[in-house]
Amino acid sequence: MGGELIKQEFHNVSDFGLDDIFDCGQCFRWNKETDGSWSGIVEGAFANISFRPVRGEDTGTVIIWSNLYAADPERREKYWSNYLDLDRDYSAIKRILGTEDVVMQKAIKASPGIRILNQNKWETLISFIISQNNNIPRIKNCIESLCRAYGHRIGKLKGSSIFSFPAIEDIIALEENDLDVCRLGYRARYITETAKQVARDGGAFLENAENVPTAEIAAYLEGLTGVGAKVANCIMLFSMKKTEVFPIDVWMRRVMSRFYGMGEDNISAIADYAERNFGNYGGIAQQYLFNYIRKLKDTNPAVYERFGFEK
DNA sequence: TCGCAGGTGGTCG
DNA sequence: CGACCACCTGCG
Numbered sequence: 001m002g003g004e005l006i007k008q009e010f011h012n013v014s015d016f017g018l019d020d021i022f023d024c025g026q027c028f029r030w031n032k033e034t035d036g037s038w039s040g041i042v043e044g045a046f047a048n049i050s051f052r053p054v055r056g057e058d059t060g061t062v063i064i065w066s067n068l069y070a071a072d073p074e075r076r077e078k079y080w081s082n083y084l085d086l087d088r089d090y091s092a093i094k095r096i097l098g099t100e101d102v103v104m105q106k107a108i109k110a111s112p113g114i115r116i117l118n119q120n121k122w123e124t125l126i127s128f129i130i131s132q133n134n135n136i137p138r139i140k141n142c143i144e145s146l147c148r149a150y151g152h153r154i155g156k157l158k159g160s161s162i163f164s165f166p167a168i169e170d171i172i173a174l175e176e177n178d179l180d181v182c183r184l185g186y187r188a189r190y191i192t193e194t195a196k197q198v199a200r201d202g203g204a205f206l207e208n209a210e211n212v213p214t215a216e217i218a219a220y221l222e223g224l225t226g227v228g229a230k231v232a233n234c235i236m237l238f239s240m241k242k243t244e245v246f247p248i249d250v251w252m253r254r255v256m257s258r259f260y261g262m263g264e265d266n267i268s269a270i271a272d273y274a275e276r277n278f279g280n281y282g283g284i285a286q287q288y289l290f291n292y293i294r295k296l297k298d299t300n301p302a303v304y305e306r307f308g309f310e311k
Numbered sequence: 312t313c314g315c316a317g318g319t320g321g322t323c324g
Numbered sequence: 325c326g327a328c329c330a331c332c333t334g335c336g
Binding site: 138226234247248251290 | 320
């Protein structure tokens with residue numbers, strides 16, 4: 001590994017579940033270890049995160065082993081606290097979302113440990129371009145392949161090399177068919193085009209996006225090749241703290257039609273419903289619902305199939 | 312084996 | 325502006 005691993009702990013953390021956080025489709029470079037911890041690559045560094053609950057499942061200690069900002073304890077603590085969204089009061093959000101919404105109460109109960117990660121903007125942008133019309137195992141394979149081909153070798157783990165996510169410069173330096181090895185399909189062109197567009201201002205807009213109004217960011221992102229409303233919302237939610245956006249994908253359309261009695265292809269009506277009922281926490285509501293319907297399909301396909309509309 | 316996957320861009324009325 | 329439809333690829 002590049003640099004030794006240093007331990008960072010956060011105590012008395014509640015509303016926190018590793019599987020809920022890392023397996024809810026918001027990130028693609030984290031993998032579960034046999035001991036239940038999760039390992040991932042973040043900002044060109046390696047990390048392993050485990051959670052030790054105390055007093056049942058309510059609160060516990062988050063334990064992070066990483067070589068990120070090894071020489072700067074203050075920066076390191078700030079980074080991870082922000083990355084894991086530890087300053088946000090999820091109990092309060094759950095109360096707000098669950099009020100007079102039985103479906104949401106069930107969804108929250110199914111994945112009580114969800115937290116929205118605050119990830120690198122560029123990596124999130126490219127990752128969600130790759131995610132379109134694609135399935136999660138292949139999305140992960142595509143991203144690893146991209147990192148292996150054009151990221152930088154940052155060390156070795158369990159006998160195999162690990163790589164950082166390629167920087168903007170790494171992508172704009174590519175020639176016509178360089179991405180073929182990554183098997184990205186038609187998304188390859190979207191990525192090279194988007195990289196050029198983002199590089200026009202040296203990546204400044206993306207870097208400062210958190211301070212820009214949501215509508216303005218959305219307009220910028222949807223101007224990028226391969227970025228539509230859904231991908232733009234995912235980028236804003238998972239890397240820019242815009243918790244009010246509500247990404248609508250096939251799963252959300254299924255949830256809204258099965259559990260909320262809405263037309264499956266009436267996207268604008270679904271968006272209106274989310275805005276009115278989930279308000280500033282639409283994105284968090286979306287994550288509870290997304291995990292709920294996906295888990296239901298995996299754990300109880302029969303119920304998933306015949307689940308009619310209930311309200 | 313083959314439909315489908317956390318959609319988007321282009322085209323046509 | 326809304327309703328199609330093609331699109332790389334490989335998982336389940």
